[in-house]
Amino acid sequence: MLMPAANQAQMARRSEFLSALRAIVPGEGVIDDHAALAAYECDGLMAYRQRPLAVVLPESVQQVSRVLAYCHSVGLNVVPRGAGTSLSGGALPLADGIVLGLGKFNRILEIDYDNRCVVVQPCVTNVAVTDAVASEGFYYAPDPSSQIICSIGGNIAENSGGVHCLKYGMTSNNLLGLELVLIDGTIMRLGGKHLDPAALDLLGLVCGSEGLLCVVTEATVRILRTPETQRALLLGFREVESAGACVAAVIAAGVVPAAMEIMDRIAIHAAEAFVHVGYPLDVEALLLIELDGVEEEVDYLIDIVRQIGTQCGSVSTRTSSSEQQRKSFWAGRKAAFPAMGKISPDFYCVDGTIPRRELPHVLRTIGALSASYGLRVANVFHAGDGNLHPLILYDADRAGELERAEELGAAILKLCVEVGGVLTGEHGVGVEKRDLMDVQFKQADLDQQQRLKCAFDDCGLLNPGKVFPRLHRCAEMGRMHVHRGALRFADIERL
Amino acid sequence: MTVPDIWSPTDAGEVAAAVNDALASGQTLELLGGGSRRRLGRPVDADVLLDLSLISGIVSYQAEELVLVVAPATPLAEIRTELEHKNQHLAFEPPAFGPLWGDTSASGTIGGAIMIGRGGARRLTAGGARDHVLGVKGVNGFGEAFAAGGRVVKNVTGFDLSKLVTGSFGTLCAVTELTLKVLPRPADAATLVIFGLDDEAAVVAMRQALNLLPVQVSSAAHLPAAVAPASTIKAIADPGVAATLLRIEGFGPSVTARLANLKSALADVGPCVTLDAKASATVWSEVSDATFFAAGVAPLWRLSVPPARGAVLGARLAQQLECRHYYDLAGGAIWLETSAADDAHALAIRGALQEVVAGDGHATLMRASDDVRRSTPPFQPLTPVVADLTERVRRNFDPRRIFNPGRMYA
Ligand SMILES: Cc1cc2nc3c(=O)[nH]c(=O)nc-3n(C[C@H](O)[C@H](O)[C@H](O)COP(=O)(O)OP(=O)(O)OC[C@H]3O[C@@H](n4cnc5c(N)ncnc54)[C@H](O)[C@@H]3O)c2cc1C
Numbered sequence: 093m094l095m096p097a098a099n100q101a102q103m104a105r106r107s108e109f110l111s112a113l114r115a116i117v118p119g120e121g122v123i124d125d126h127a128a129l130a131a132y133e134c135d136g137l138m139a140y141r142q143r144p145l146a147v148v149l150p151e152s153v154q155q156v157s158r159v160l161a162y163c164h165s166v167g168l169n170v171v172p173r174g175a176g177t178s179l180s181g182g183a184l185p186l187a188d189g190i191v192l193g194l195g196k197f198n199r200i201l202e203i204d205y206d207n208r209c210v211v212v213q214p215c216v217t218n219v220a221v222t223d224a225v226a227s228e229g230f231y232y233a234p235d236p237s238s239q240i241i242c243s244i245g246g247n248i249a250e251n252s253g254g255v256h257c258l259k260y261g262m263t264s265n266n267l268l269g270l271e272l273v274l275i276d277g278t279i280m281r282l283g284g285k286h287l288d289p290a291a292l293d294l295l296g297l298v299c300g301s302e303g304l305l306c307v308v309t310e311a312t313v314r315i316l317r318t319p320e321t322q323r324a325l326l327l328g329f330r331e332v333e334s335a336g337a338c339v340a341a342v343i344a345a346g347v348v349p350a351a352m353e354i355m356d357r358i359a360i361h362a363a364e365a366f367v368h369v370g371y372p373l374d375v376e377a378l379l380l381i382e383l384d385g386v387e388e389e390v391d392y393l394i395d396i397v398r399q400i401g402t403q404c405g406s407v408s409t410r411t412s413s414s415e416q417q418r419k420s421f422w423a424g425r426k427a428a429f430p431a432m433g434k435i436s437p438d439f440y441c442v443d444g445t446i447p448r449r450e451l452p453h454v455l456r457t458i459g460a461l462s463a464s465y466g467l468r469v470a471n472v473f474h475a476g477d478g479n480l481h482p483l484i485l486y487d488a489d490r491a492g493e494l495e496r497a498e499e500l501g502a503a504i505l506k507l508c509v510e511v512g513g514v515l516t517g518e519h520g521v522g523v524e525k526r527d528l529m530d531v532q533f534k535q536a537d538l539d540q541q542q543r544l545k546c547a548f549d550d551c552g553l554l555n556p557g558k559v560f561p562r563l564h565r566c567a568e569m570g571r572m573h574v575h576r577g578a579l580r581f582a583d584i585e586r587l
Numbered sequence: 588m589t590v591p592d593i594w595s596p597t598d599a600g601e602v603a604a605a606v607n608d609a610l611a612s613g614q615t616l617e618l619l620g621g622g623s624r625r626r627l628g629r630p631v632d633a634d635v636l637l638d639l640s641l642i643s644g645i646v647s648y649q650a651e652e653l654v655l656v657v658a659p660a661t662p663l664a665e666i667r668t669e670l671e672h673k674n675q676h677l678a679f680e681p682p683a684f685g686p687l688w689g690d691t692s693a694s695g696t697i698g699g700a701i702m703i704g705r706g707g708a709r710r711l712t713a714g715g716a717r718d719h720v721l722g723v724k725g726v727n728g729f730g731e732a733f734a735a736g737g738r739v740v741k742n743v744t745g746f747d748l749s750k751l752v753t754g755s756f757g758t759l760c761a762v763t764e765l766t767l768k769v770l771p772r773p774a775d776a777a778t779l780v781i782f783g784l785d786d787e788a789a790v791v792a793m794r795q796a797l798n799l800l801p802v803q804v805s806s807a808a809h810l811p812a813a814v815a816p817a818s819t820i821k822a823i824a825d826p827g828v829a830a831t832l833l834r835i836e837g838f839g840p841s842v843t844a845r846l847a848n849l850k851s852a853l854a855d856v857g858p859c860v861t862l863d864a865k866a867s868a869t870v871w872s873e874v875s876d877a878t879f880f881a882a883g884v885a886p887l888w889r890l891s892v893p894p895a896r897g898a899v900l901g902a903r904l905a906q907q908l909e910c911r912h913y914y915d916l917a918g919g920a921i922w923l924e925t926s927a928a929d930d931a932h933a934l935a936i937r938g939a940l941q942e943v944v945a946g947d948g949h950a951t952l953m954r955a956s957d958d959v960r961r962s963t964p965p966f967q968p969l970t971p972v973v974a975d976l977t978e979r980v981r982r983n984f985d986p987r988r989i990f991n992p993g994r995m996y997a
Contacts, residue, residue, distance in 0.1 A: 206794060206895035251743045258740070264747065265718045269947075280972045284947035285893035287919055288705065288715055289754060290967040291995060292977050296717055296750025300743050320801040340651040346674050346771035346838075386801050386848070389841030445739045447652050477741040478652070514737040514744045521744060532744055536731040541746045543983035547976065559745065570986060572610070572729055 093140065093523050095557045098187035102168065106145055109168060113148055113190070116158045123147040132191050135176040135183040136238075137524055139440075139494055144171065144185035149193045153271065153279060153309045159192065160307065161277025169553050170275070172303040174215055174246030177238045179441055180522025182250065182302050182558060189556075192307060194245050200224050201310065207285045208315055209268055214245025214308045218252075221313060230315040233260035236518070237426065245308045251300030253518035255351040255425075258476035259384075260316070262518070264299040269312035272298065275549045285312060297544065302520050303555040305548040319384035322350065323394055324421045327401040328375035328408035332356060335377035336451035338404035339475045342381065345400060347393055351382040352476035353425050356455070359470040359483070363424035366431035371424050372408045379406075379475065380425055382418075428472045428483070436468070436485035438494075442501045444508030445517035448478045457507055458482055465500040467493070479517035480508065506531050521559045529561050538562075543569050591617065595638040599724065599732065599763035605637055606761060606989070607730040615989045618757040620660045623685035623695035624703050628756050628965050628994045630957045639698065642763055650675055653740050654721065655767045659698025666697055676772040679719050680707030680871075686881040687954050698762055704754020707875025708806035708834070711916045713770075720749045722766035727759070728985025738766050751980070757991040759984040773805075773836035777846050778862040778870060780823060781831040781853060786811060786905075789831045790898040790918040792856050796833050797917055800852045802845040806834040807917040808874045814913045817879035820870045822860050831857075834871060874915055877953070880924045886931035887924050887954035892944050894919035900943040907939065908932055922953075930963045931955045937967070946970065966995055 106124075113122045123129060124146045133141045145168075150156045163170050169189025176183050185191050197213035203224060204210065210221055210232070218239040221232040235254035236242055242252070248270070253262045260266070269283035282295040289295060298305055329335040335354050342349065355363065355378045364371040371378060379401075383393045394411060401409055412418035424431075432439040446454050455471060462469040468485040482504055486497040505515050505525065509532050515525045529538060538560065545552070546566035556563065596602045609616050617633035619625065620640060643660035650673035657666065663681060670676050681700035685693060706715035722736030735748035752759055784792060789809035796804045808831070815823055815830040823830045835845045846861065853859070862870065873879060880887050892900055897918025904923060905912060912923040925932045936950050949967035952960060969977060974996075982988075 204893075204895075205798060207893045208797065251747070253741060253743075261714065261718065262741070262743070264750070265714055274976070278972050280970070280976070281946065282973065284944075286891045286944075286948045287710060287916060288891050290891075290949035290951075291969060291973075292759075292980060293704070293717055293750045293754055294973070294976065294980065296747055296753075297980075299750075300747045305746075317798065317801070317803070343653065343771070344651050344673075346774060348771060385803065385837075386841060386844050388844035389838060392838055392840045445737070445741050447649065447654070447739055449649070449652065474741070478739050479741045513739050514742045516744050517739075517741040518743055525744075529745065532737075534734070536733045537735060538745075539731070540727060540733045540735065540748065540984070544746055544748070544751075544980060547979040547983045570983070572986065 093527065095142065095186065095523065102188045103145065109166065110146055112162055113146065113159065116162060117148055117150050117155050121149045121151065123149070132173065132176070132185060132193070135178040135181060137179055137181040137184070137522065140181050140184050140523060142185045142187055144191045145187065145189055147191045147193055149196055151196045153273065156192070156273045156307055156309055157277040157279050160273055160275050163190065163553060164276045164551065167551065167553065169556055171555050172249070172307050174243030174249070175217070175241050177242045178246065178250065178520065178522060179443070180516070180520040180524040182520050182522040182555070184523055186557065194243065197309065204285065205230070209285055209312050210315055211310065211312045212244050213310060215243045218242050218244060218247055221315070225315050226318070229318050231318050232313055233266055233316055234263045237429070244311050244313065248299050248308050248311060249301065249303045250518070250520040253479070255353060255474060257474065258352065259348050259350050264296060266314045267295065267299055267311065268314055270295055270298060270308055271310035272306040272308050274306050275551070275554050283312065302522060302559055304545055304559055305554065321387045321390045322382060322384045322418060323390050324380060324382045324412045324418045325394065325397055325401065326410040326421045327379040327381070327406040328372040329377045329379065329405060330375060330407055332377040332455050333452040334405045335379045336448060336475070338379055338401055338406065340448060341400045341404055342397055345396060347397060349381045349397070349476065350384040351380070353380040354378070354473040354475040355425060355428065356471040358468060359428055359472050362431040362435045362470060363427050366434055367423045367427045369420045369423045375407060380421055425472065432470060432483050432485060437487045437489065440484040440486065440497045440501055442482045442484065442504050443479070443516050443519040444505045444513055445477070445479045446508050446511050446513035448475065450511040450513070454480065454507060454511060458504055461500060461503050465496055467497055467500055474517070477517070478513065502528060523558055526559060527561050529559070539569060546570065591634055591636050593636045593638050595641055597641045599642070602639070602642065602761050602763050603726045603730065603732045606726045609635060609989050610730050610987065615992050618761055618991055620696040620698040621662065621693055623683070623690055623693055624699045626688050627684065627703055627953065629960050629997065631991050631994050633992060637761065639761065645669055646764065653769050654738055655769045656738060657697050657765055657767065659762045659765060660696045662696055663694045663700060670769055671772070674772050675769045677719060677767065678709060678713040678770045679716050680709045680875050681716065682707045682875045684876065684953070686876060686878055687887060697765060701753050701765055702755065702757050702762070708808060708871045708915055711807060711919070712805050717750045717753045719768045720753045720765060721768050723749050723752045723762055724764035725752065725760035725762040728987060728989050732763070736766065740768050756994045758981055758995050759990065761990065775839045775842045776834060776836040776864045776867045777842050778867040779833045779846065779849055780860050780862060781857045782826055782859070783828045783857050784809070784831050785829070786898040786901050786914070789829065790895065790914070792831055792853060793833065793917040794895065796849060796853065800848055802835060802849045804833050804849070805836045806871060808832045809914040811913060813911045814879050818870055818873055820862065820866050822862060822866065823870060832870060832874070834867060877922050879913065880922065883924065885924050885927060886952065886959065887922070888936055888950055889953050890921040890923065890940060890948060890950045892919060892921065892940070892948035896944050897921055900939060903939050903943065904936065907935055929959070931959050933963045964996065
């Protein structure tokens, strides 16, 4: 993956930039020490590393505003950063740009039970929101597996999801308001504690914009009542097809479970070896279904889903009867990533979405691709919403394996698009999938997205090199190419 | 005023041709689907009516994928019927506002519903229109056909233009296709009606129902004594006092259990009755569509505020103006019918809004004469920085302002 070539003229002005930035963020807030910069050289996509020109850690929205206005005035690139867990390289630094670390924005500002929302600074961790309201019986629904470290600001930038998305939505469906800063230093608020935008839904656009449009400095998120009861079913199937069919049948019966997760044989075996929770080892697919709500509802639905499972040919069925047992069902699924670490030196997590009906075909094709690339692939799958996470096992110490793993990943994502799906269900495009954007979008589609980039950041200083495979100048994007001519409608149906 | 031409393209390609024709000849376009929501927003003075009503029909419906692809002029009624075959629905409960202008004939098209971007009473818990639009295809003001989003329920690839187009009142592009998330329809429903609460007590009760109990209320509304009698449900209308409505939906055993929990927790609040699924459906569509105000022509507003502040604002407006009002979204939405005035009382209403919730909310004029909607901004005036950004965004879809010029802001 090639990043834009570093601008040497900008690099040469480093000391000038540093002293100006220090005047805005005094003390330890500007990091330029070579060794200290190493801590920021990558995010969760660790194959890519780059030390930034400097790291700036502002403490107030005024400082963020002044830093950005300064960068705007001198044409300095800015990469916003939360906790640095992005799996798509969204927070990968640039040699000729600063990293704007939001780490000091780590306070919960307000808990408002009356309006069922919490106001936080962007570097509050995802789980901290739930922790802050759990005692009153509330929680924050989006739950990425990285929730103990990832930040709400990062979640907003990536529109992160989790295992409970199908029923409770992604980040954007749980976001009510923002304070943000544009690259020219303008501070503004969008939304609040009320529902629905006053005019154009800029809040909806900003969520999922991967740090390319603005820097988020405050967020108001919705909290929900914690369900009274949660129970889970663990269904084993001889064929992955049957597990997929079972998911479809559950939905067709009108049931929207809190979560539906599928693991394939490699993933089951790796997880079981890692956590020993008694997963059946003689099945090809394990389907974990969680139901939540009032007790009467959960009991009623457990029976329905169990019957559907039997009809779809489940060969083993376990139903949680205690909280401890439910957690043990989850333990293997939640350990899927670390478990891969036990059976392979490295793994690469792919993230595409497919229409669920394509699951058998896609898994068969992934199997064939895996064989032809000579790399093992384990599959975990947010089955309810069709979000596939093939885990490609490789060894970075072997020459060429990382590149092969990436090629295999790209082949899998192309397959997702071919069957009617998309390149990313929750991890974002970042640098990782940037050059695949043409597979999913036509030039006119990408042009329209880039024009919005121009509306927010016409110099292209915020997080350049991410999301878009080619960068066009905004003046070029705004030009009209009218196909003068036919006027086919000019003289029909005149009143 | 001259009568505009009408162009009626029959497919997406012809829509693109029409937009290019308009660009080439320097004409502006008013986009029209079914027309049932045409009088929302500012009146549009365009050279040409771009009648999209022929861009209609269900393109594909994959019930088990929860995905519906439709052409924009597909009637909502047709979509409802199709979804009902598979026991599904549009969870955001798109309101039908035609009756507010005396048009009871049609519930409008899906394109119109998405362009105004509002949800009905279930918006409180199920999300709004924005939360159910997965993808759009359209023609922008550069004359280019483009697509955004996808055809699967979970997708973060590229900017989320679908949310931006939703609720844009046709000021960004001519939409030629929509992909929507559909969901299973609740098997059963019931509504608990509590009588005789004042606004403040009602907002407290709604909050209690949402916050304290294992009941999962899906909608919460309060009809003061001046509005409750306008319901067609006799149990609500006949007592002639205020009615607070709490809806519970889901599978039968779940509804029964939650209703029992709700009743026992709110037992002391006031006298109650329970509505069955059928009556429930009727009254919640009345709440969603504001049909209590359908008969009149008086100015009608919808205010969006933090739910807990609803009653404070409502009470203040009731004191200040001659009006009738009711609350939806647990207090987060106030529908307000006022007496006639040159500015439809915009100054008073937006002034009170500012005092009670500062910038955290907005007031939209939902019904008034063309003249009033021309001189009084129907949409809440934005802060200068948000207005600037909004205009830059709009201009990057439609630089020559050919789509619905002036529909949102003059
Ligand atoms: C083990 C593991 C498991 C994961 N599981 C999931 C999962 O289940 N679901 C899921 O969706 N993701 C998952 N992720 C991915 C990742 O955690 C999420 O994308 C997360 O939201 C990133 O948050 P962050 O704070 O680490 O952001 P960073 O990595 O710091 O940044 C991510 C992007 O957001 C931008 N950004 C950060 N903060 C701001 C801000 N305040 N304003 C503007 N832009 C900003 C950055 O520029 C960058 O583009 C996982 C990652 C790991 C390592």
